[in-house]
Amino acid sequence: MTDEDKKFTAWHEAGHALVNVMLEHTHPLHKVTIIPRGQSLGSTMYLPKDDILNRKRKEMLDIIAVTMAPHRRGNHLRRHFHRRRGRHSAGHANGPRDGHQWA
DSSP: OOHHHHHHHHHHHHHHHHHHHHOSSSOOEEEEEOOOBTTBSOEEEEOOSSOOSOOOHHHHHHHHHHHHHHHHHOHHHHHHHHHHHSOOOHHHHHHHHHHHHHO
């Protein structure tokens, strides 16, 4: 993983973490890493305080916001990254799909 890849992944994961901390109906942030595992270049992890049996609408909307955050505001980074590298990360590819699954 190049330094540029690490930097891009760090900004991406920071987007998830920042929005998670700012929203009211999300689980507490547990860990953020840019160490690649499988197809993932990094991950942001949350731990619920209690067992989850069902979710309220507000919680669902906040989960979607956290999932989509780096994708909505990171468009200028993505365009720059695409031009320079000609590719995108799995995080950017999967985020919109995951957000639509929650919706």
